[in-house]
Amino acid sequence: MTVDRLLPTPEAHDLLDLTRELATRELAGKVDDFEARGEFPREALRTLGRSGLLGLPYPEEAGGAGQPYEVYVQVLEVLAGTWLGIAEAVSVHTLSCLPVAFFGTAEQRKMLPDMLGGETLGAFALSEPQGGSDAASLTTRAVAEPDAWVVTGTKAWITHGGQADFYNLFCRTGGPGPKGISCLLADAATPGLLPQQPERLMGLRSSAPAQIVLEEARVPRDRLVGAEGEGFAIAMKALDAGRLGIAACAVGLAQGALDHAIGYAREREQFGQPIGRFQGLGFMLADMGTQISAARALLLNAARLKDAGRPFSTEAAKAKLFATDVAMRVTTDAVQILGGAGYVSDHPVERWFREAKVLQIVEGTNQIQRMVIARSLLG
Structure with missing residues (x-):
């Protein structure tokens, strides 16, 4: 399902269309094989880099794409809905470019075009x-x-x-x-x-x-x-931005699981009708969709604060906390909706369920996010 999005520019719409095209053409057919073999998809990342997707939030004069974080996190979301490993790799690479981009010497910054273009990881x-x-x-x-x-x-x-x-x-x-x-x-x-x-x-x-x-x-x-x-201080500045990336990955993963569960609930019949018509499952889907929308709203609010140059650390912690908890709940419910089929690797919800857990741990555990939020509330 394509999410209805409010994007700031026509260029941003084109960028998301390009991301969907690359996800469909370059990634969707490879994810199961690479995950089964445990092989890192380096060439896929080079393809994304040469398409301009590895330096999105950095200035054009440095070799980036000059896009706001509001757009960058939605690109990550689209990628995560197809292949979380790729989306997480893009997020980590983007995080890894921040020290040189913001704190590097003039000589070090000469490396940025290759970094942001994806030639170096x-x-x-x-x-x-x-x-x-x-x-x-x-x-x-x-x-x-x-x-x-x-x-x-x-x-x-x-x-x-x-x-x-x-x-x-x-x-x-x-x-x-x-x-x-x-x-x-x-x-x-x-x-x-x-x-x-x-x-x-x-x-x-x-x-x-x-x-x-x-x-x-x-x-x-x-x-x-x-x-x-x-x-x-450099590490903390990078991690504030990185938490937005992980929140975006969580939203995309959850959206992919919901879309798959909806498709299954429309086609799978029991007692003479599609199972989605049973109130018990219909309400589960409704809750999943609502939680994803709320997580996306938190994420975009934090990204827009960052784009406006305003403090966003606490809002990034809220987005990371809520979105990753939502991803865990939604993928759990997606497995339940598919029943026994959801527990076998023929359906991707089994993989998404396993992947969701790590998002509650990386870039600061969700317990750490709660500490950050509590300290902000208590002054």
């Missing part, structure tokens, strides 16, 4: 085995030498780990706490930067994260992004 290396939600306690350390930062530690749950061309490495260059953290831009070929085997996941198998072990990895001194000690 990024990773955001913040989490660690013992430091997920408590990012300020990270222990990966970078020691300054005359020509390089020597980095030692382990990063965990890194999307595009082993696939990325560049990594934002958040490291401790000073004392304890957030003010001791800096951001380094490391090439994948950096000696001592060692991606490990991808994790074996419940869902998102085509975009599985991996640990990155850093054994005295030498990152050139001129690859410090922003000022020394500014890394935690």
